[in-house]
Amino acid sequence: MGREGEPAHREGERSFTRILRPFAGSLSRRLLVLTILFVMLAEVLIFVPSVANFGLTWIEQRLAAAQIASLALEARPENMVTPALREELLKNAQVYGVALIRDDASRLVLSDDMPPKVDASFDLRDAMAMMLIMDAFETLFSREERVVRVAGEPRFGAGESIEIVFDESPLREAMLRYGKNIFLLSLVISIITAGLVFIVLHYMLVRPMRRLTGNMVAFREDPEDARRVIAPSERDDEIGVAERELALMQREIRATLNQRAHLASLGTAVSKISHDLRNILASAQLISDRIGAVNDPTVQHLAPRLFSSIDRAIDLCAKSLKFGVADEPVPTRRMIALRPLVEEVIEAASRDDDGIDWIADIPSELLADADPDQLFRLLLNLARNASQALTESMATAENPEVRLAARRTHGHVHIDISDNGPGLPRKAQDHLFEPFSGGARSDGTGLGLAIAAELARAHGGHIDLVSTGPGGTTFRICIPDAAAASQECSEVAE
Known part of the structure; x- marks a missing residue:
């Protein structure tokens, strides 16, 4: 339930936002968090089979110890041992009893005061890897004091199978200690690996990217300042190519801006010239009639060319202004x-x-x-x-x-x-x-x-x-x- 009167979906959105909060912010923070998460994920993938394999190894050691105890019993005449020796053998093997099957016949080799019931049974001879992992985690997270029977294959061909009955508590405690150690070790490895990866990527990628973005922002603020054109490094990777292309683009933009500034100044000058030329042409037209009345052949020949030249100058100014104002x-x-x-x-x-x-x-x-x-x-x-x-x-x-x-x-x-x-x-x-x-x-x-x-x-x-x-x-x-x-x-x- 969220706050009183608040829809549940809004509370869910806030929770989702809190989950994604570590991924917000700078690229460096995202890189560090993602590196730690991915390394931890890899360690978890290693942790799960490691714990299962530890449990299997522990049980196999119990089977081997029980088999050794049974061999010690068979070495005695008529399989008779003193109660003290039997208790010591069972204690060393950490089992309640051992049953060795030979020639399709089961024989109880050692026995103590057996518990009233067996809570679970496992057979290691045909167990699959996924089944062993599931059994290991069932043992790890079980809260009951269980007595289990495990069947396995005797070593050195001592029989068809060997079965032991033991208390699961020591196995669970050993698995918890091992899991804790593995978790702490994985955490340390993850932090060290993430730190190293972060440092390398920070200096190889993040800092150059910050330099590129910072230069873009600075250049946008004042593109006419030549000092804000990025100085490319000598890197031959993609970052180096980006720096060189950015520097080339910035120089071209500066040249274009300078050209536009020159054209703007030129347009202002041409507009003034055009205005003056139009005034000159207006004055020339006022005296054209008087010039036409002059009988001098030279004047008659040069007057039209004079007016034509002034007209062409005005036309050139108009073209220049029209070209510099806007696109067609x-x-x-x-x-x-x-x-x-x-x-x-x-x-x-x-x-x-x-x-x-x-x-x-x-x-x-x-x-x-x-x-x-x-x-x-x-x-x-x-x-x-x-x-x-x-x-x-x-x-x-x-x-x-x-x-x-x-x-x-x-x-x-x-x-x-x-x-x-x-x-x-x-x-x-x-x-x-x-x-x-x-x-x-x-x-x-x-x-x-x-x-x-x-x-x-x-x-x-x-x-x-x-x-x-x-x-x-x-x-x-x-x-x-x-x-x-x-x-x-x-x-x-x-």
């Missing part, structure tokens, strides 16, 4: 005609470019499963990159040309954007699609390719550099249909 939204996909979209891209990309031929090799019936706005931005970024590469090499290029071609294959739309410019420099090839490092021009930022790659990934596709060199550069965009987005795009070289 999830594309709203639908089947769209690709050729009209490509024609809009060509119109937007060719406004400020003179002398470049734009070719749209797009079947009129070709459809693409994509977000039209995001696909437009993707194609426009690559088209402008190709246009800028040709504009810079206009003096050396013959018949500059940008070609946009597309085809459908296996549930994917492949769009190739090619130019016949000088090709990408090695530095640009090594850092393609990386912002602020993959630009082909010396003053480029690489944001166009980075944004284009992000838009392609949002559709489940990708962008690849097919070829580049003196003969020109070709990029391939793979846009899978929504139903085939989980499949790999076809090989680039297909």
Whole structure:
């Protein structure tokens, strides 16, 4: 019964909680408690057969002593002994009587004042191990003063069997002493073993794990502090691998955080520059009419380029801000005609470019499963990159040309954007699609390719550099249909 008015199941829950209390807390405490329990369990598994074997050995010694006493009797003429000698033989054997069976005949060799009854009988000749264990514990925990008869096999072929009758109390007392000694010895062994195992595991596992967890907590509190990056040990086991991987991950996180901090600072600076450029453009538009009235050919030639340069600077600032703010939204996909979209891209990309031929090799019936706005931005970024590469090499290029071609294959739309410019420099090839490092021009930022790659990934596709060199550069965009987005795009070289 629990407390008055308290349900019994709540009292049971409290009892169960008290049982599990030693396993709560730190890993070291759990390790110590579990080690002691497991070692004690192993000792119990040894204790049970040990006590049973001790009881069996004690009885066999009584049988051997009784057999020796019977041999002493047979050595006397006509088996006659004095009462004093008989009492001494029985006392040494610690039995009431001995019966030796030979030639299928039972003969009482020794007898004393026998007890009125025998409380239990055991036969050791065909006893199984489990039965011996059960009999031993029955003797150990019996509270009655029993007289037992035990049958066994005589030593050295002295007969078919030998039986003795004795008081069980000395056996129980001997078993209790032996069990107590074994228990104390097991307890000492368990504590010593558990202590040694605990010390070894504590220094090999627990302390390194504490170091790892402590470092994780400290790093989480201030990841920008380089002193909180864990210093890996020289261990070559799993703990060493975890330390090295944790150190690598922490360094990468610090680098990412530093990069984000730099991008945030860059965004602040770009926003200020964009604001100033917009003010400059507004002022320039106010005087554009007056500049247009000037008949100087040089002014007429440079004025549009000036406004175009300011417009491009503002567009670059806007791209930088948009790239640093957040991820692109999830594309709203639908089947769209690709050729009209490509024609809009060509119109937007060719406004400020003179002398470049734009070719749209797009079947009129070709459809693409994509977000039209995001696909437009993707194609426009690559088209402008190709246009800028040709504009810079206009003096050396013959018949500059940008070609946009597309085809459908296996549930994917492949769009190739090619130019016949000088090709990408090695530095640009090594850092393609990386912002602020993959630009082909010396003053480029690489944001166009980075944004284009992000838009392609949002559709489940990708962008690849097919070829580049003196003969020109070709990029391939793979846009899978929504139903085939989980499949790999076809090989680039297909």
